[in-house]
Amino acid sequence: MARFTSMEHLRFLLFDVHHIEELFTHAHFAHLDAEQAWMIIESAKQLAEQEMFPYFKEMDEAPAKYDGKGGVITHPQLKTIIRKAAEQHWIGGSALFEHRGLQLPEMIFSTGHHLFQAANNGIEGYIGLSSGAAGLITSFGSAEQIATYVPNIFEGRWQGTMALTEPQAGSSLSDITSTATPTDKGYYKVKGQKIFISGGQHEACENFIHLTLARIDGAPAGVKGISLFIIPKFRPEADGSLIYNDVYCAGDFQKMGQRGYSTTHLSFGDNDDCRGFLVGEPHKGLTYMFHMMNGARISVGQSAASVAMAAYQASLQYAMERPQGRLANEKDPSKPPTLIINHADVQRMLLTQKSIAEGALSLGMECNRLYDLTHATTGEEKEKYFLLLEILTPIVKTYSSEQGSRSAALAIQILGGYGFTTDFPVQQHYRDLKIMSLYEGTTGIQSLDLLGRKVTMQQGRVLELLQEAIQDTIIKAATYPALASYSIILEAELTRMGSVLQHLGQFAVKGEIDRYLADASVFMEMVGYIVIGWQWLKQAFAASKKLAEKDFSSNSAIFYQSKIHTMEFFFHYELPHTLACEKTLFNTSQLTHIKDYDMFA
Numbered sequence: 001m002a003r004f005t006s007m008e009h010l011r012f013l014l015f016d017v018h019h020i021e022e023l024f025t026h027a028h029f030a031h032l033d034a035e036q037a038w039m040i041i042e043s044a045k046q047l048a049e050q051e052m053f054p055y056f057k058e059m060d061e062a063p064a065k066y067d068g069k070g071g072v073i074t075h076p077q078l079k080t081i082i083r084k085a086a087e088q089h090w091i092g093g094s095a096l097f098e099h100r101g102l103q104l105p106e107m108i109f110s111t112g113h114h115l116f117q118a119a120n121n122g123i124e125g126y127i128g129l130s131s132g133a134a135g136l137i138t139s140f141g142s143a144e145q146i147a148t149y150v151p152n153i154f155e156g157r158w159q160g161t162m163a164l165t166e167p168q169a170g171s172s173l174s175d176i177t178s179t180a181t182p183t184d185k186g187y188y189k190v191k192g193q194k195i196f197i198s199g200g201q202h203e204a205c206e207n208f209i210h211l212t213l214a215r216i217d218g219a220p221a222g223v224k225g226i227s228l229f230i231i232p233k234f235r236p237e238a239d240g241s242l243i244y245n246d247v248y249c250a251g252d253f254q255k256m257g258q259r260g261y262s263t264t265h266l267s268f269g270d271n272d273d274c275r276g277f278l279v280g281e282p283h284k285g286l287t288y289m290f291h292m293m294n295g296a297r298i299s300v301g302q303s304a305a306s307v308a309m310a311a312y313q314a315s316l317q318y319a320m321e322r323p324q325g326r327l328a329n330e331k332d333p334s335k336p337p338t339l340i341i342n343h344a345d346v347q348r349m350l351l352t353q354k355s356i357a358e359g360a361l362s363l364g365m366e367c368n369r370l371y372d373l374t375h376a377t378t379g380e381e382k383e384k385y386f387l388l389l390e391i392l393t394p395i396v397k398t399y400s401s402e403q404g405s406r407s408a409a410l411a412i413q414i415l416g417g418y419g420f421t422t423d424f425p426v427q428q429h430y431r432d433l434k435i436m437s438l439y440e441g442t443t444g445i446q447s448l449d450l451l452g453r454k455v456t457m458q459q460g461r462v463l464e465l466l467q468e469a470i471q472d473t474i475i476k477a478a479t480y481p482a483l484a485s486y487s488i489i490l491e492a493e494l495t496r497m498g499s500v501l502q503h504l505g506q507f508a509v510k511g512e513i514d515r516y517l518a519d520a521s522v523f524m525e526m527v528g529y530i531v532i533g534w535q536w537l538k539q540a541f542a543a544s545k546k547l548a549e550k551d552f553s554s555n556s557a558i559f560y561q562s563k564i565h566t567m568e569f570f571f572h573y574e575l576p577h578t579l580a581c582e583k584t585l586f587n588t589s590q591l592t593h594i595k596d597y598d599m600f601a
């Protein structure tokens, strides 16, 4: 079977780079050990290989499709996938014991999901959404809500969704207009239109639990007036029966990628009988929803890295099998052609892909580790992990999706004309990946979040924490002579980031906020390279340690050498892009403040 990821790399990240075993020393995760962790991940690999990967192409060719009468037709295998994933705890596994979960660390749970994302990206979202929706209900819902909805979602019979977007309110959720009118019976009557709702009303599940944002009548304008509701398609009655809750699927969206994943238009309350059940307190809906969205943003970042990884594996295999041309110093036509992997330019493209995919996966793992530590620790320590996660979330989402797209485009390039055909999977990877920079907050919105909120959060303390974490790796790596020069390069990158921020900060101080934020996406690009440089130095440090200790019990010497080589490649070919970003960010002419649209003619 074709490879869609590297188990060797996953093992390296989990055990050698991010030290999952340290989690098991905390009471919260003390029920697990390293061996069990790996067994659980191996079980996810089996599920991905047997039930998901074989349907990757088929689900693209026979997309989820509206049936014309309120439902979405999906591939028959979807039901099997959701049920088996549920049985093996890939929906509820990370939930607390008290919620009938296995209290798995995100480092294990998300690594399992990485295997699904890499095997068949268009369907992993169904499972991931349900897991996230249940997590939101267990965090903020009442005991009754938890008991009513969560077990059914964990069993894979009910699908969870997140229903935020409206036709006029995409990036700007403050413009949501769906309404919720209180009744004296404890529920609200909801009316409104939601579009682009993933995982909506398909035939593989019996019921749909839409976590929906709406405004209670008379609520304040803007984000402070948004509340969160559980709106089931079929509402459970006291006697256990289910009654249609006036949530109609009015259509679907056909898409360029993730075609097996339903994307629906939902209409609430057409017959004035849509009941919404408030979660938590009124007007705090967006705060609650951010709980799910933050997790989803990290997960989208990881998903992008996973698809980039699958594309890399496919182009690597092709490059090792395709003979074409001869090397520059070997032009004799009577000799057989060389494999394309021997051409330096193809190696450049492969290493670019590898450095992006494996670097982004490492950052995803870093985020999962921080998330776990926020659950395993208390007090100041917990706060520190939480804040670090806050600043890394927009970065992992954006770097992985933007650079992941670039790396999948390189996969097509490596296959030449064949890459453009549907005979090979890389064009599907490319199409599947594009959505990652759009949903869960576009790149533009993530960049505003980074520069406008996270960098200035707690008077710059959050940024300092990130710098300290990077410094820690710089110091450790410098103890290996072969890595010392790379430590110096990364140190210089931190200085570069500092000077750019000082320059931009002048505008913020003068109250020119639009100017401060105008090039937030360029700043994000620069920080993305630096943060992935950090992850590569971390990986090179772990690999150097293994080589120095001659410990080849889990991976071979050449494997560790490959990590150091890829780090070097990243530092010489990718990291220098920060120079271009810096130059743009120091540019003093305001070229993106055009008032006259004719300037675009």
Ligand SMILES: Cc1cc2nc3c(=O)[nH]c(=O)nc-3n(C[C@H](O)[C@H](O)[C@H](O)COP(=O)(O)OP(=O)(O)OC[C@H]3O[C@@H](n4cnc5c(N)ncnc54)[C@H](O)[C@@H]3O)c2cc1C
Binding pocket: 162, 163, 164, 165, 169, 170, 171, 172, 195, 196, 197, 198, 199, 255, 263, 435, 438, 439, 440, 441, 442, 443, 444, 445, 448
């Ligand atoms: C396949 C798919 C699945 C989806 N799944 C879900 C789902 O399950 N649930 C859900 O609620 N939504 C979902 N969405 C919606 C998705 O989150 C939105 O499409 C996304 O947030 C962008 O909103 P928009 O499409 O309205 O674009 P717009 O908000 O109109 O943005 C258009 C462009 O303008 C830029 N822009 C907008 N505002 C600003 C600003 N203030 N500053 C700078 N630039 C700005 C954006 O970055 C973007 O480039 C999905 C969308 C798709 C396509």
